[in-house]
Amino acid sequence: xxxxxxxxxxxxxxxxxxxxxxxxxxxxxxxxxxxxxxxxxxxxxxxxxxxxxxxxxxxxxxxxxxxxxxxxxxxxxxxxxxxxxxxxxxxxxxxxxxxxxxxxxxxxxxxxxxxxxxxxxxxxxxxxxxxxxxxxxxxxxxxxxxxxxxxxxxxxxxxxxxxxxxxxxxxxxxxxxxxxxxxxxxxxxxxxxxxxxxxxxxxxxxxxxxxxxxxxxxxxxxxxxxxxx
Amino acid sequence: xxxxxxxxxxxxxxxxxxxxxxxxxxxxxxxxxxxxxxxxxxxxxxxxxxxxxxxxxxxxxxxxxxxxxxxxxxxxxxxxxxxxxxxxxxxxxxxxxxxxxxxxxxxxxxxxxxxxxxxxxxxxxxxxxxxxxxxxxxxxxxxxxxxxxxxxxxxxxxxxxxxxxxxxxxxxxxxxxxxxxxxxxxxxxxxxxxxxxxxxxxxxxxxxxxxxxxxxxxxxxxxxxxxxx
DNA sequence: GCCACTTGTAATCGATGATTACAAGCTGTG
DNA sequence: CACAGCTTGTAATCATCGATTACAAGTGGC
Numbered sequence: 001x002x003x004x005x006x007x008x009x010x011x012x013x014x015x016x017x018x019x020x021x022x023x024x025x026x027x028x029x030x031x032x033x034x035x036x037x038x039x040x041x042x043x044x045x046x047x048x049x050x051x052x053x054x055x056x057x058x059x060x061x062x063x064x065x066x067x068x069x070x071x072x073x074x075x076x077x078x079x080x081x082x083x084x085x086x087x088x089x090x091x092x093x094x095x096x097x098x099x100x101x102x103x104x105x106x107x108x109x110x111x112x113x114x115x116x117x118x119x120x121x122x123x124x125x126x127x128x129x130x131x132x133x134x135x136x137x138x139x140x141x142x143x144x145x146x147x148x149x150x151x152x153x154x155x156x157x158x159x160x161x162x163x164x165x166x167x168x169x170x171x172x173x174x175x176x177x178x179x180x181x182x183x184x185x186x187x188x189x190x191x192x193x194x195x196x197x198x199x200x201x202x203x204x205x206x207x208x209x210x211x212x213x214x215x216x217x218x219x220x221x222x223x224x225x226x227x228x229x
Numbered sequence: 230x231x232x233x234x235x236x237x238x239x240x241x242x243x244x245x246x247x248x249x250x251x252x253x254x255x256x257x258x259x260x261x262x263x264x265x266x267x268x269x270x271x272x273x274x275x276x277x278x279x280x281x282x283x284x285x286x287x288x289x290x291x292x293x294x295x296x297x298x299x300x301x302x303x304x305x306x307x308x309x310x311x312x313x314x315x316x317x318x319x320x321x322x323x324x325x326x327x328x329x330x331x332x333x334x335x336x337x338x339x340x341x342x343x344x345x346x347x348x349x350x351x352x353x354x355x356x357x358x359x360x361x362x363x364x365x366x367x368x369x370x371x372x373x374x375x376x377x378x379x380x381x382x383x384x385x386x387x388x389x390x391x392x393x394x395x396x397x398x399x400x401x402x403x404x405x406x407x408x409x410x411x412x413x414x415x416x417x418x419x420x421x422x423x424x425x426x427x428x429x430x431x432x433x434x435x436x437x438x439x440x441x442x443x444x445x446x447x448x449x450x451x452x453x454x455x456x457x458x
Numbered sequence: 459g460c461c462a463c464t465t466g467t468a469a470t471c472g473a474t475g476a477t478t479a480c481a482a483g484c485t486g487t488g
Numbered sequence: 489c490a491c492a493g494c495t496t497g498t499a500a501t502c503a504t505c506g507a508t509t510a511c512a513a514g515t516g517g518c
Binding site for chain 1: 249251252327330331332333334337341342345363367370371373374375376377378379381382383385386389390392394395398399401402403405406407
Binding site: 254255256266267275 | 475478
């Protein structure tokens with residue numbers, strides 16, 4: 001026989017699958033958990049305490065799910081995987097997610113810190129691989145904030161924000177910015193094109209690429225006006 | 230003498246300055262508005278209807294505030310100004326903001342669409358200036374999602390996310406990504422450095438810049454690989 | 459067996475959202 | 489002016505909910 005506390009938590013989670021947390025009555029919880037009303041208050045103090053406990057359990061599941069994601073040798077890709085699993089969790093448990101990330105009043109689940117800490121570790125792996133352009137703490141806050149925003153909008157306004165384009169777009173924007181490697185790639189890519197155009201033209205091994213040379217000229221002319229050599 | 234409906238709305242807004250929407254009782258509203266209880270239900274159907282109406286008024290204020298921001302000749306900068314004024318509004322009216330952007334249950338304020346539409350116009354100004362790299366709708370959704378996320382985290386977890394660094398970081402990441410011009414700038418900047426190093430070396434007018442030449446080599450070698458050595 | 463602890467039962471309180479029935483006041487029209 | 493129609497105000501009432509009390513029933517360890 002499971003303990004009363006466990007049954008209450010379980011019953012609340014189950015009811016949370018169908019309704020919003022505030023729409024769930026303590027009596028419904030007690031009925032489903034087969035306990036008397038005072039049990040809730042003996043175990044959790046009040047309803048808020050119960051909901052906070054449920055939110056913390058939600059964070060445990062949330063984090064356990066994320067820890068299952070295998071760590072590859074590309075920490076930036078791992079960051080994106082974590083983002084996607086975050087979104088998937090939110091869409092799969094809308095009411096629980098809202099309870100976790102937009103707590104009402106004073107009921108702040110303490111486990112947000114753990115989520116932040118886990119994300120920080122993932123970010124630090126990027127730093128250790130030389131692929132971070134920001135303070136790890138700032139990077140973690142930025143990613144988590146944007147991630148929650150995408151989820152909340154999708155949950156609150158599914159008709160306007162329930163698409164599948166926004167999440168990857170914001171994800172790549174924020175992660176790309178803090179890690180900076182996508183930008184680095186395009187710098188190298190751009191430099192490649194320009195330098196190839198220049199070298200090819202100078203050595204006569206390639207037909208002059210007019211557009212690339214124009215861009216190169218635009219880059220060169222301001223700082224190096226055509227003066228003497 | 231103001232109309233009963235207006236007084237109810239005003240009273241609710243005032244109470245919303247101090248408490249969460251759900252913590253406000255209809256009786257408190259009626260007391261402050263000097264109306265009887267049935268008036269709420271005659272005017273708004275139920276409490277949700279009243280809160281939705283208040284949320285819509287909140288959006289009107291929100292949009293009016295944004296429309297006050299002068300349009301400069303730099304639409305990207307205007308986008309950032311809009312972001313900042315969004316954050317300022319959220320921090321100034323926390324409970325109203327939550328009511329507007331994280332509605333409970335079925336009470337979805339219709340005015341989100343207007344906010345989205347206003348943002349879309351700002352984004353389209355960027356497109357018309359040739360400074361947009363994404364579909365305007367996607368850009369709008371991305372910016373608004375991230376913006377709301379930053380605000381919600383700052384409101385829900387002020388001790389963890391109440392800093393002043395996260396907002397600009399996410400702002401510049403998302404806006405920079407969809408407009409792409411920051412990246413364009415650094416491309417030109419990088420190309421400038423590399424090309425100057427190359428030209429300077431070739432013409433002997435500058436002392437070889439080792440680091441820049443290394444990066445140039447890195448950029449050139451992959452597409453033209455001299456095989457393994 | 460006894461004691462401490464957990465769990466269960468029943469009843470109750472105050473507050474809240476929601477509703478009813480009805481009276482009062484103003485408004486425009488004939 | 490009087491009447492009809494609408495808006496607003498008053499009072500009482502319901503059902504529900506969160507919260508609490510007092511007390512009984514089990515359950516395991518000493």
